[in-house]
Amino acid sequence: MHSWLIVIVISLTTIAIRFLPFVLFKNRTPSFIMYLGKVLPMCAMAMLVVYCLKDVSLKSAESFAPSLVSGAIVILTYKWKHNTGISILSGTIIYMLLVQYFFR
Amino acid sequence: MNKKTFKEALKDSLNILPGYIVLGIGFGVLLKAKGYGFAMCLFMSGLIYAGSMQYVGIDLLSNGASLITAFLMTIMVNIRHLFYGIGMLREYQSLKKHRIYNIFALTDETFSIVCNKKAEDKDYYFFLSLLNHSYWITGSLIGNILGDVLPFDYTGIDFSMTALFIVIVVSQWENSKDHLPVMLSFAVSLICLAVFGSNDFLIPSMVCIIVSLFVLRKIRGDTDA
Numbered sequence: 001m002h003s004w005l006i007v008i009v010i011s012l013t014t015i016a017i018r019f020l021p022f023v024l025f026k027n028r029t030p031s032f033i034m035y036l037g038k039v040l041p042m043c044a045m046a047m048l049v050v051y052c053l054k055d056v057s058l059k060s061a062e063s064f065a066p067s068l069v070s071g072a073i074v075i076l077t078y079k080w081k082h083n084t085g086i087s088i089l090s091g092t093i094i095y096m097l098l099v100q101y102f103f104r
Numbered sequence: 105m106n107k108k109t110f111k112e113a114l115k116d117s118l119n120i121l122p123g124y125i126v127l128g129i130g131f132g133v134l135l136k137a138k139g140y141g142f143a144m145c146l147f148m149s150g151l152i153y154a155g156s157m158q159y160v161g162i163d164l165l166s167n168g169a170s171l172i173t174a175f176l177m178t179i180m181v182n183i184r185h186l187f188y189g190i191g192m193l194r195e196y197q198s199l200k201k202h203r204i205y206n207i208f209a210l211t212d213e214t215f216s217i218v219c220n221k222k223a224e225d226k227d228y229y230f231f232l233s234l235l236n237h238s239y240w241i242t243g244s245l246i247g248n249i250l251g252d253v254l255p256f257d258y259t260g261i262d263f264s265m266t267a268l269f270i271v272i273v274v275s276q277w278e279n280s281k282d283h284l285p286v287m288l289s290f291a292v293s294l295i296c297l298a299v300f301g302s303n304d305f306l307i308p309s310m311v312c313i314i315v316s317l318f319v320l321r322k323i324r325g326d327t328d329a
Contacts, residue, residue, distance in 0.1 A: 003165050006174045011151045013178035021189030037190030042276040043289035044184035047309050050293035052266035054302040074267045084271050085122015091267040096260035
């Protein structure tokens, strides 16, 4: 039961966040908000990349090498093919191989 | 229904398909590994429909987190959606049909496509949102079922989330001339990570990023960079 309450809270909060700008800035949008709208998505992604890698330790190769190698593969394959799926798939497979067989 | 519009949405959605299927499978498998089945998977992918938050949600579920924690965590992880909404204000506010659904379904990936798009036929947004939503649900249900059937070591599958965000950063980097805000955000996030530690750096980062963007814009003299 508690599990269902948790996911309902997550769902309603997410929906509220998505609708908020359309309610708040119905008539007039302050220019700084418009500016944020333009640059913040990219900035939030940069922050989320850091969030994903937050538990990686620079002290041991076992910790940072898989992320470093796989991250580089994601960037390189994306530069090469510009295909999100190929990049995610190849990066993730390499990462799984690395953490399961090479850096355990 | 306009066939040409649907075709265009379908073509664009194919950029999202592989990522959503892979990420969705990863989510479904992970959810199953923590003991949650089909109904939970369908609810989460259907009505939360926010990939990174759903991954975090698995953590919350398996730790039996409090509702307050779930609420605050959702704000932290999903607050960026505010800015997708702001980015789409003009385009979505004026929609006559499917406005509510399109706003509900404005995910990272859907935004990454619609923000660079000026659709002539506004149904495009609905088709694209619906297609992406269906890929996500399908992927996560496949994963949830597979997780039961396939005895496989899924360790490391969570890197799919990291890979997704890296791809989005790279593609946005290529599509914009001004790279200072994103470099600033990287730097601020890393500094906050070092100062506040990995559990508590998200909120300070968000605040500091917004403040530094405000300052950056002031310094540059309010021009749209």
